[in-house]
Amino acid sequence: MNNLETHHWIVDKNSSELTSNPQIKNAAMWISRGEVVAFPTETVYGLGANALSDQAISKIYEAKGRPSDNPLIVHISNINQLNKLVKNIPAVSQKLMDSFWPGPLTIIFESNSVVSPKVTAGLQTVAIRMPDHPVALALIEVADVPVAAPSANLSGKPSPTNADHVLHDLNGRIAGVVDGGATGVGVESTVIDCTCTPPIILRPGGVTREEIEAVIGSVAVDKALLEKDEAPKSPGMKYTHYAPKAPLYIVEGPRDFIQKLIDEEHQNGKKVGMLTTEENKQNYNADIVITCGYREDLKTVAHHLYDSLRAFDEEKIDIIFSESFPQTGVGEAVMNRLSKAAGGNIIKE
Numbered sequence: 001m002n003n004l005e006t007h008h009w010i011v012d013k014n015s016s017e018l019t020s021n022p023q024i025k026n027a028a029m030w031i032s033r034g035e036v037v038a039f040p041t042e043t044v045y046g047l048g049a050n051a052l053s054d055q056a057i058s059k060i061y062e063a064k065g066r067p068s069d070n071p072l073i074v075h076i077s078n079i080n081q082l083n084k085l086v087k088n089i090p091a092v093s094q095k096l097m098d099s100f101w102p103g104p105l106t107i108i109f110e111s112n113s114v115v116s117p118k119v120t121a122g123l124q125t126v127a128i129r130m131p132d133h134p135v136a137l138a139l140i141e142v143a144d145v146p147v148a149a150p151s152a153n154l155s156g157k158p159s160p161t162n163a164d165h166v167l168h169d170l171n172g173r174i175a176g177v178v179d180g181g182a183t184g185v186g187v188e189s190t191v192i193d194c195t196c197t198p199p200i201i202l203r204p205g206g207v208t209r210e211e212i213e214a215v216i217g218s219v220a221v222d223k224a225l226l227e228k229d230e231a232p233k234s235p236g237m238k239y240t241h242y243a244p245k246a247p248l249y250i251v252e253g254p255r256d257f258i259q260k261l262i263d264e265e266h267q268n269g270k271k272v273g274m275l276t277t278e279e280n281k282q283n284y285n286a287d288i289v290i291t292c293g294y295r296e297d298l299k300t301v302a303h304h305l306y307d308s309l310r311a312f313d314e315e316k317i318d319i320i321f322s323e324s325f326p327q328t329g330v331g332e333a334v335m336n337r338l339s340k341a342a343g344g345n346i347i348k349e
Contacts, residue, residue, distance in 0.1 A: 006167065007176030011135050013040070018138035023178065028142035030175040031056075036063050038152035038166045039139050040180035041131040043104050043188050043206055044159040044306065045166050046075065046149030047174065048139070051085075057118040057148055063173040066155040071121040072148040073106050073189070074128045077140035085126060085146060087112050092216050093194040099215045102132040104189040104206025119148045129189055135180035151188060152177070158242045158306040158341070161186055165310060186303035187333045192219065201225075204333040206302075225336065242341040244309045246273065246317045250335075250342050252324045253349030255283045261347065262286050265319055273312045275322035277301065288315045295323075298331045305334060309341060321347075 007030075009023035018024055027037050034056040036049045047064065049056035051074045061068045076082055079097075082089070086109035089097075093107050111126035120126050128146075131137065140147050151159035154169040163179035170177075190205035192212065200220045201209060212219055251258045258274075262284065265272045274286035277295040292308040293300030312320055322338060324346075325331045339346070 004172055004175060006171045006174055008163070008167065008179060009176060010179045013133065013135050013180045018134055019142050021138070024135070024138050024142055027176055027178045028139055028144075031139070031143040031147065032145065034059070035175035036060055037139075037175050038160075038163070038170065038177040039136055039149070040133055040163075040178065040183055041075070041136045041149075042133045042183060043131075043185045044161055044183055045152040045163065045177070046131075046136070046147075047152035047166075047170070048075065048147040048149040050143070051115045051119050051146040051148035054116045054118050057116045060148065060150065061118075063170055064150065064153070064155045066150065068118060069121050070150075071123060071127060072119045072150050073191075074115060074119060074126060075136065075140055075147045075149050076128060076130050077137045078130075081140075081146050082109075082128060082130075085112060085114050085128065086110060090194050092199060095216050096192065096194070096212070097130075100207050100211075102130040102137065104132065104185050105129060105212075106189045106191040106203075106205075108191065108193040108195055108202070110195055115146065115148070125193070125195055127191060133180065133183075135178060139178060156243055158244065158309040159188065161303075161306050165306075184303070185299075186305060186307075187330070187337055190333070204330075204336050206330070206333070208329045209332065210329060242306065242309060242337050243343070244312045244317075244320060244341065246312060246320050248275075248309075248320045248322060248338075248342040248345070250322050250324050250338055250346045251348075252346060255280065257349045258321055258323070259284060261321055270318040271316065273315065273317035273320040275308060275312075275320060277323065280323065286321075288312065288317055295325070298325060298329060298334060301325060302330045302334050305337060 106129040152166045161183045166177045185206040190207040191203040193200045202222045272286045273288045274284045292304040
């Protein structure tokens with residue numbers, strides 16, 4: 001798999017007429033040829049291929065080293081594409097689309113079986129979103145096909161929030177990466193299943209539960225988000241994800257308790273990393289202290305989370321401790337991703 005020339009197309013997301021940009025056209029050509037191209041969205045970089053082609057989708061799984069029983073999210077650039085992929089658009093889905101598209105919300109519809117079964121992993125439903133990023137929308141429009149795209153990283157690694165992350169993981173494994181700069185939200189889209197009543201949030205993300213309920217009323221939450229032994233139903237949630245190389249532990253407790261854990265690992269000869277916030281960075285005596293934003297603004301934590309987790313890999317750390325965060329608003333998505341990165345390992349005082 002490591003024998004492709006991976007192109008690096010740099011595109012200014014603020015430039016006008018992106019659909020006529022030669023770099024975008026070149027990248028779209030590779031997608032139309034059935035190859036895999038990484039591209040920026042407002043959440044993380046996606047690894048895109050023609051959602052209608054079995055062969056193209058197989059290349060996504062091969063590039064990522066991802067099990068093919070995990071469904072993918074289909075990205076579209078206009079509602080006409082949506083109409084060609086689903087059996088119907090429920091009223092509740094329409095309300096969510098009107099409020100949050102384009103944006104970091106993935107909606108699950110009944111599939112009309114037009115997309116490759118490799119996208120849906122054999123399910124009768126399909127997960128679709130319209131990204132809020134000019135480069136992504138232009139690429140999908142020029143390619144003129146719906147684009148299936150998980151995050152553009154090796155399976156299990158932290159998701160990429162810039163093109164360098166993509167090239168670090170996938171150089172030689174994909175046709176190219178469209179470099180539109182750093183992403184904004186930093187964690188993946190929220191996934192909500194609207195084929196059932198009430199709708200069920202399968203993955204927390206860039207659109208919060210509170211924001212959704214303000215539009216459509218009460219929603220349920222997938223049991224797999226609450227109970228460790230439940231099998232998740234959402235794209236990107238079935239296996240351990242987002243993990244740095246060193247074992248990661250989330251700690252629920254005061255700062256002195258966390259420092260005690262750090263000191264114990266130091267006594268065992270371990271090189272210890274600490275993931276914290278700007279407010280608390282002076283409070284820990286660890287070998288490497290990395291901040292991921294401000295506790296008072298959890299959107300900054302979401303934005304920097306994956307970049308921070310990747311940074312530990314450069315430091316040859318033996319063990320990493322992380323503070324926990326309030327599970328309100330986007331904090332729900334932050335804790336979900338941290339828990340997945342830690343393999344569910346939480347230390348409580």
